[in-house]
Amino acid sequence: MARAATPGTHLGAAERRTAGAARRTRCDTRRSCPRPGDSTRDERGGRGLSAPFRRGVAALAQYLQREGHERPVPRKHEEPVDIDGQEHVVKLGVFISNTKSRRNRLTPEQRQALTELGVQWAA
Template sequence: MWGTAELTQYAAREGHLKVPRQHTETVLIDGQEHHVKAGVFLSNHKSRRAKLSAEQREQLAALGIDWATAT
């Protein structure tokens, strides 16, 4: 899922996942830079959490996002 690599990188660097809504995170995947608005990604997924698949919720929960398992 797009966004999880960026959130993982952000959490490793910052020590938390309180991502500002307008924050853009850049990661290198297969030699290419990818830019994801990590704050928007997180906010959108939180507001749509009831529609996420079990796999998507599990990936977010593995990052330590507590709302990912609640519906």
């Protein structure tokens, strides 16, 4: 059995291989670890909008249609949205705040979706 590496000790080559295999086996059994051949991208090659982002954009569009562009979205506002016959409650104020703080990391598709709604900071 491989011994754990502690500060100041060194593992031999065989022990390193055994320890690495144990880590790979543990990781392969957890759902959070990607497995070889699994794709984390969607069928469009990784482009497109995620479901939560689409829900946020739909909620924003509904809010802007009802309230207009002059009124900012309150941070605690929750917007019920009906998507494909299912009602979702989107924490719209949190969505706007998080999206705005991460604007430098938005994909071109995400920027375009927000720009089409008239969101000035997304342009």
